[in-house]
Amino acid sequence: MAFALPPLPYAYDALEPYIDSTTMNIHHTKHLNTYVTNVNNVLAGENGGALKGLSLSAIQKEVVSLPDSIKTAVRNSGGGHWNHSFFWSVMGKTGSIAEAPTGDLKSSIESTFGSFDEMQKKFNTAAASRFGSGWAWLSVNADGQLFISSTPNQDNPLMEGIVDQPGTPILGLDVWEHAYYLKYQNRRPEYIASWWKTVDFDVIAKNYTAAKSGGLPAFDTPLA
Numbered sequence: 001m002a003f004a005l006p007p008l009p010y011a012y013d014a015l016e017p018y019i020d021s022t023t024m025n026i027h028h029t030k031h032l033n034t035y036v037t038n039v040n041n042v043l044a045g046e047n048g049g050a051l052k053g054l055s056l057s058a059i060q061k062e063v064v065s066l067p068d069s070i071k072t073a074v075r076n077s078g079g080g081h082w083n084h085s086f087f088w089s090v091m092g093k094t095g096s097i098a099e100a101p102t103g104d105l106k107s108s109i110e111s112t113f114g115s116f117d118e119m120q121k122k123f124n125t126a127a128a129s130r131f132g133s134g135w136a137w138l139s140v141n142a143d144g145q146l147f148i149s150s151t152p153n154q155d156n157p158l159m160e161g162i163v164d165q166p167g168t169p170i171l172g173l174d175v176w177e178h179a180y181y182l183k184y185q186n187r188r189p190e191y192i193a194s195w196w197k198t199v200d201f202d203v204i205a206k207n208y209t210a211a212k213s214g215g216l217p218a219f220d221t222p223l224a
Helices: 021-044 056-065 068-089 103-113 116-129 188-198 201-212
Strands: 134-140 146-152 168-174
Touching: 021 068, 056 068, 068 168, 103 116, 103 146, 103 201, 116 134, 116 146, 116 168, 116 188, 134 201, 168 201
Parallel strands: none
Antiparallel strands: 134 146, 134 168
């Protein structure tokens, strides 16, 4: 068992002008590829049997119970693989995406946060205030309620027993500097504001529906 580098679901320049093609190329072929390689090294190693037969999503849920000898590597690299592959899946080219929520997702956002604008403000604050490297998330908790959180490094809400607020992510934003520095330098809030122009709320709605029924987001994590 080994993971392959998932292809992007669009061209490297598809998210221009909000996320530049050079950043997307490096982010995908270098950063994500390193996470995939490193988690495969764990799989091929002495204690890799602890991961055998597990999907990438299942690995996230099992991090807390893994042997200490591989826990940190899987948390960082397995988390990095899941987070990035999920991140690519929630974005798309302007003009071909749903730029605002509708239906049940819209209603849930409004009942939880007051309005879509208020949800964005809270999400933006979580993303902008994450010290150092990490992620911001919109997730569904065990009671079916939406919540916003942020995590350090490559942690994600699926890592129950690791994170403060576990749940099922339906939207995530990478705020590591490598995700935006070439275009935005130290202007993280500008990157966050621009990124919303790439979010496909049709995908977020599907993720929400799956999470409400106990499922997980669907995206490509191919095996080698």
